[in-house]
Amino acid sequence: MGNVAYAYNFASAQVKRNLSPGSVVITWSTGGHQYTLTDDGAGNLTGAGTGTVSYSNGLIFINPNPAPSPSDGDYTIEYEDWQGQTKLTDQFTLNTGPGTDTTFSPATAMREGSVEIRLNVQRITKQWRYKDGSGKADRTEYTSEAITITDDGGGNLRREKGGAVLGTVNYATGAITLDARQSYTFKTYEERPRYFNGTGTYWENDSDTAVETYAASTASISWTDPGDPVQIRSTTRPIPGLTIDLTPTSSRNIVPNSVLFEINGTQYRDQDGAIIKNWSPITDTGTAVGSIDYATGLVTLEDYPANTPTNTPVTLLACLTTLDQAPANRSIFRTAGAPLREGSLIVNATDIEGNQITLNADTNGNLTGGNIVSGFVDTQTGLVTIEWADEQNANSVPVVPSTVRYSAVSYTFLPLDADLVGLDATRLPSDGRVPQFNLGDVVVVSNTQSQEVVTATPGQVVTFGRQNQAEVWVEGANGNRLAADQYILDTEAGTLTFADPLSLVDSEANAVTEPLQVYNRVEDMGLATDVQIGGQISLNIPLSQDYTAGDTIASAAVLYGDLRARAFNAFHQKAWGGTWSDDLIGDSTTAKYNLVSYPIEVTNQGAIKERWAINFTSSTSFQVIGETVGVVATGNVSADLAPTNAATGAPYFTIRKEGWGSGWVSGNTLRFNTDGGQAPFWVARTIVAGRAVEETDQFATQNRGDAD
Template identity: 45%
Template sequence: MGLNTVTLSGLLYTLKRQSTTGMTWRTPGAPLRPGSLYVQAERADTGTMITGTADVDGVISGTGVEGHVNASTGVVTVHFGEWVDGEDWTEASWYDPSLENEAGQVFRPLPVLADTVKYNCVVYSYLPLDADLIGLDPVRLPQDGRVPVFRKGDIAVVHHTDIDVLPNPLTAGHTATLSRGALSWVDLHDKNGLWVPSAGLYTVDLAAGTMAFADPLPDLAAYEQPFQVRHRREDMVLLGDVSINGTISAVAPLTHDYPADESLVSTVLPIGDLQAGTENEFTQATWTSVWSDSRVGSGTTAQFNLVQYPVEVTNKGAIGERWAVIFTGSDAFNIVGETVGIIATGYTSQDMAPVNPATGVPYFFLDHRGWGTGWSSGNVLRFNTRAAHYPVWVVRTTLQGPETEAEDSFTIQIRGDAN
């Protein structure tokens, strides 16, 4: 027999699939939406799928995986494994006693197939803001358009609202003891959430947490019982520190205990001292229908004695308005507001106190003794009233995307102290 000669013409082979116990990578874009990262991988030994998700603080957790993601930069680090009792694995090649935690556990690596590691996340991208559309120079906004809500040195209100249900039916003279005292606010609603005014119905002792109802009760036919009492505890605090992870600290300790899962923290816009007043009083010979803060044309010979009988206003009744008292005869006139229109007709022989329907008290008071003689049709007394309020711009924005909540709302409360 001759010698057999073998010639290798080609070879088909495969490499063992590469495994790993940890990875670090950077997402294609940043910043990420907090809590949006999801990671999965296949275990090299069993083929079982490992999954993990990130919370809003960037901590990745799951069965067989842990790690962290920086939402600002998009850098992700994950380790595949599980915590086990260290004393059971002292002979393992990966064991290191210095890595044991306080419970005596050590992180045991679990190899996964590298080509099965996958992730998904939500990356924010921002379109240039049109200053004409938003009415604000976008250069003043942060790059991502998000404005910090809390800052160090700001005032905030920590508060918790609870609900008590009153007996059904409500009886005259009933005194309701609420579930807690030391309250800052109490409101009454019917079964359907309709607000019930307190006037003539009840009085509240906030410190004791009690409500005393009138005897006899007013007509409550418009409301459906049982009534619900919403009451709130709160602390107004000065913020001493604001952390990037969403933690805020107050300079002084809170005076109440608050349930963490039901309490809220609200921002405060300090306004300062407010007081209603009057300004720009002058007369005008003829009404020109021009609302000017200075006289148009000539004045009148007749005058109103503003020194002895000034225009009187109250914080509750006054609004920010320009007023014109336009004479229709020698002693009769109309009261006209720039925005409210004609609200009253009066005479120089009578006091004038037109009522603000929103508050039930006069817009202002004119004493009839201030009118001099010589008024004629067309003459005008002009003055402005200044309200005890503060102009606030409220803008609510909604991120693009599908609806995530059936309904949403926010509340603005005007509050103040009186000396």
């Protein structure tokens, strides 16, 4: 592709005070020789290379020849700087007339190289020009920039060293003549008709030039007194990397991973923003020696041969650039997967005015949102067609093509293995999906919010900002829940009041640590009168209050009707061998428990679905065994038996001591069954295939009931 000249620059911002013109000397060593650059008093560095000096702010830019490597050590910089304490400052009004100079005369002397002027200019960054006859006004995007103008020590005012002369300064009188505005190039996007059929339009990239305008009417100026003292100083700075401009004649962006160049027989290439050498085609890796800025085309090498002459050619072997994208009136694309779930497609884009556009597909495939002309998605094929703008719709605006993004849910159908699923797959729909909500289902709409109480005080009132809480609990930082008797809940007012006195303990007297989180849940329960495939559910009742989007849950409730706990199927067995049977095995016992006068007592809170065995270990003592819970208690005939259900704090059942007769021997067993006051159910959980991304996972179910 040819040779590219590269520039080796070093900018030093360590000298923040004014420098004396002609005082800067820079030395370095490479290849066993010492080289020098000296300041000519007019802002230029001459000698072994080139460079510039900005006297007013102490910035030094150098381009040494030959160029040293970072391994050669440091630069030595000697200079004379201003030692005064206060700079002189003033403001003056800019002459905004086109092509006219601004003058300013403070009638005070100024030190050479100390003048600094700050002001703001305005430029056009982009302009969209519509086709003649469209009825639309051109759109223009502006930007403002603060610029700094300094003197070069020779009476000239410039934006940068070596730049155009924008004015002059008389150091003896301080008189300033200045026009800081310069010409520049900006991008244009022009809408043009499609000539091949006479209908429709397209956009074409172009550029234009203009002259800056002042963004503010005043400028600030600072300078130093020529009579202030100065001092000779010396410092060192490390040798930086080598800077190469790969696109000195182009403003286009470089396409990543397309660059290959050569210096002195060594090849370098870019790899995701890094510059590497000694690349291996086998491992696709190499040694990182620098970086690249794809927007500016600048390459910085930190590792390169020392004593390199600055006229050494850079052979550019490959470099792909790209134009900025022109606005688009229409987008056509196909989604990565198909078929799509109806109503799941969402398209996002940014128009040429910077506005965000969000389009949503309905169940029929139509896209709505923003001022688009039309949009449609074929859910079977995933083909999306959007017309963003046209001449007839004055409110429609083209979009930037690279900003168009979409999200959608697509279906993938797999055959189901009945052994893996655990049920007969022939009863499932062909795609394996089962609706969670159906017409007539009971739906619970709930919302849980939390408030932090850093330090709880006796009698403190926490206001929820809503009423009719279905559940409230207080949880400490250690995960323990505050005992319910340590606060009073008023659901009509929507408040919680801490007890007075207050003990931060849970129901088992374990400590609850602060800060506390106070959770409150509100809910409504109703019948689903309409269920749409897009996820909309209609209820037969209005919601009692507002529910916030994003953290509100709709749950399906499984109804079982009236339920209650019971004890049943009691019988006596002379010898029990651990077989759980609902029928007597072998002989009955001589001793009996009086089930008529003293029936086995159960409650809805404590009873569970279980088969129990009261197995005697002597003539008076026994152990309580459950088929699934194992041994839960021991007892004797002289005391009531009430083993505790640890999950609820209530007994599984209660057997009164008066019901035991006499004549029991070791091995005798009283067998009976219990049912709980809740219905059993199966939970089938489906997890999307893929690698685990969470160390732990959990879900929750809730048993609900009403008591008359």
